[in-house]
Amino acid sequence: MLAKINSFGLDGIKGYGVTAEIDIGMGLPAIDVVGLPDAAVKESRERVKSAIRNSGYRFSPRKVTVNLSPADTKKTGAMYDLPIALGVLYATEQFACKELGSFGILGELSLDGRIRPVRGILPIIISALDLGCKKIIITKGNVNEASYIDGIDVYAFETLREVVNFLSEPSLYEPAPKLNINDFRAEHNYAEDFSLVKGQLLAKRALEIAAAGGHNILMIGPPGGGKTMLARCLPTILPDLTVAEALETTKIHSVAGLLDDKKGIIVNRPFRAPHHTGSKIALTGGGTSARPGEISLAHNGVLFLDELLEYPRDTLETLRQPLEDGVITIARAQRTIEYPANFMLVASMNPCPCGNYGSKVHECTCTPAQINKYLSKLSGPLMDRIDLHIEVDGVEYDELASVNSGESSETVRQRVNKARQIQLERFEGTGVFGNAKMNNAMVGKYCTLDSESEKILKLSFERLGMSARAYNRILKVSRTIADLDGSENILSRHVAEAIGYRSLDRRMLL
């Protein structure tokens, strides 16, 4: 007899329909899985066999053929265990269900018949809804993640036996209660706080601007100056995620299997800090299963690259496309996947090989030639994509007690949120969430300068030797500063401040 069970597969962060067809016929006892299964899918035979026996059912001593269609797409992961097991039980008539075809079913089985969570539930559910599937059966371990989407009934169980009982009498069960996506709140319980970092008011201001507009920022300073500490505080002032952003980010984390099901959704902007020894693939995503990399995990959040120049140059160059387009395209032998990668780059580096150039605390022992060689590791195209550069110098010990540490993260975040709100209204419907991502047309439309600001900008290019590439960056940053200021127009003081954050353009001249 033949059973057909609907299930789903994952292609990047999109789901697609997979039908598991299970046929039991004459022949030597065996299970064959066809339809381009990977190793995890092939091994499901053993799990299915044991799980069925250990749940108190019979496993048919006949020839079982499993086909996962579409047959020409590679199937990965262990999520077809549950559909296959149910298919075998249905085909051997151990339970009956009239509406089996209306359910989508996903789950990995353990040998004792329990159902284990799988990766990528959120994107699959969203796609399932698009594909017209109204009911879905998953494990309890995935239920929170699945409960944010309206329009689809989610039934969650812990064991194979529970699922069989449910399918025999579906009308007796209620779907899992929905969680309201609009109820979720960003959580603000951080160990760090801006007010705990001594001094560095200027750097904090720059980070505030970066957070408000989503601008990429580079911190330059001697070792021990507090760059890393400042960056670690950054999450405390990031603007709250919008619902759309939260869903997108959650999808990626779900696909990567990094989602905490207690919450089931990402409520805070992600902060990813991959080490510089990590591979290019770890950063961009890829591998045989084309998983999302760090830059996609940082989608709508922060990618922090500490000691930027320690990263291999080719690794850094791979950031260029995502920094420009907000997506990364990963092409592998069998598929091409596009992951969103709309992150805010926060980087830190030393100003010279010894680290002390420009420091008031220690003397630099590098020659200008060494410094030039060191800085030349930063490619122009990458520098082109960084909006703010700031110098972070250490605070001397005896100053530590006396310096003004400024506002708490809470106060700053409120300003940032306000500025971000202005931007969200400005860019409504365009898919742009922050000033940093404005395209040229938008810059022309929203960043108009009065004659005085125009004059300052012109003079700065003439007198300070700014490079032309800085022009649009300065406009965008000025826009954000004006937003923070609650000003509709960009004023000359906004432009002047933005120019102040372009230190590297000028350092190169020396």
Add this chain to the structure above:
Amino acid sequence: MNDSKIYYWLSLSGASNKRLNAALDIFSPEEIWSELPNSATMREAFGERGASALLRFRNENFIDAEISKIKELGINIVTRATDKFPARLLHKEVCPPVLLYYKGDLSLVKTDCVAIVGTRACSKYGQEVAATLSRGLAENGVTVVSGLATGVDGFAHKECVKAGGKTIAVLGSGLNKVYPASNIRLSEEIEYSGLLLSEYPPDLSPTKYTFPERNRLISGLSLGVVVVEAALKSGALITADFALEQGREVFAVPGNITSQRSAGANKLIADGAKLVSSVEDILSELKLKSIKKEKTDVLALDFSEQKLYTLLCDGDKTLEELVQLSGFSPAEVNFTITSMEIKGIIFRIANTYGVR
């Protein structure tokens, strides 16, 4: 000068500059060419070794190749027989070469020249001082002389070119072998706006000996030599020694007593060199006219500009220090400082600001 004459001049190699100069005071190159093999008085003037070396080095093919090479590269030659030859070099103490190779504007050697020299491994302090002095000199119409090395030399040239001034680079190698290669672009700029000078044939690569040797020309061309940053064994001190021998003024920029890189410059001051803290120090000592720059709207400072300006007058500060000391918000300090910088009231080195 026509080719045939250059031909004779180029044949004068092998003997020391001292002997050549002495002989050329009496004879012309043509005479030396034709009579050296036979004339005993002439051989005596060169000394036995000098004379035989001169004869041995005579290679007509070689000289022909040299002439066509010079033409091809656009290099000019000036000999000590003409008025164009730098008059300041024509002293026994300088021991000038009998001819100089050059590219650019030779008339610059007749202007007021001041040399800025220093270590190749300069600190940011040396870099900034070299640039500031060079700019100051350029703005006062003084020609800046240096050796086109990395470090202080390079920054002095660069800033002078940037300021639209005139600069002379005296090379320790042939004009076709600019060293270091990182300064080739700078040498091209100097060729158009200043003067490149060398006593060596175009294809001669630099050696350990050529740099100290050319230093006597740097000091010789100049009215005074400013040593910006020099360790105890720096080549800049050789230049200073030459300057003293040649009766030029020696200036030195003081540095931290803890800094190895300034030890040589500090020692020069201890030995009696004139201490330099601004361009005016150089100009007044050399009795050159100082063209006063009109101060730009210092009076037109607004309240916050005035406050930050006062703070900076007490010493250079970073933005962070200004924020802490002024009590202004970081944003206000940043845009005020930036607009003051644009107005040219203050300057910036790395992350530190100071008043002009």
